[in-house]
Amino acid sequence: MADDVHTKYYQGLSQEEKMLVILRDELYDGSWDKMTRDLKDRLTGKPYIFKLVHRIEEDLARIEKLQSYETKYKVNLADYAEGEEA
Numbered sequence: 001m002a003d004d005v006h007t008k009y010y011q012g013l014s015q016e017e018k019m020l021v022i023l024r025d026e027l028y029d030g031s032w033d034k035m036t037r038d039l040k041d042r043l044t045g046k047p048y049i050f051k052l053v054h055r056i057e058e059d060l061a062r063i064e065k066l067q068s069y070e071t072k073y074k075v076n077l078a079d080y081a082e083g084e085e086a
Contacts, residue, residue, distance in 0.1 A: 003080075006073065010080035017062050018081070024063075025078040032067040036060060 010018070020035075028034040039056045070077055 002073075006075050006077070007080045009069065010077050013066075013077075014062075016059070017066060020059060020062055021066060021077045022081055025076075030076065030078070032063055032070075036063055039063075 010021075013021070024030060024032060024035050028038070039060055043056050066077060069075075
């Protein structure tokens with residue numbers, strides 16, 4: 001029953017949010033902290049493209065939302081990706 005709730009939650013995520021879940025597992029060993037740190041480091045690097053900075057800030061907000069959900073329910077949303085790739 002609980003899996004159904006998390007599957008529905010995952011299916012309701014935006015494409016950007018789903019991509020972050022998958023990239024987190026593929027590139028950052030499943031760690032939101034590593035992913036967040038990397039994106040924040042990129043924000044402070046120069047030179048940078050404004051559009052990219054805006055996207056990183058949006059991704060950081062998405063990560064906060066996804067991490068909060070996973071922490072609250074003690075789940076890994078990537079488990080509900082059903083073969084999706086980034």
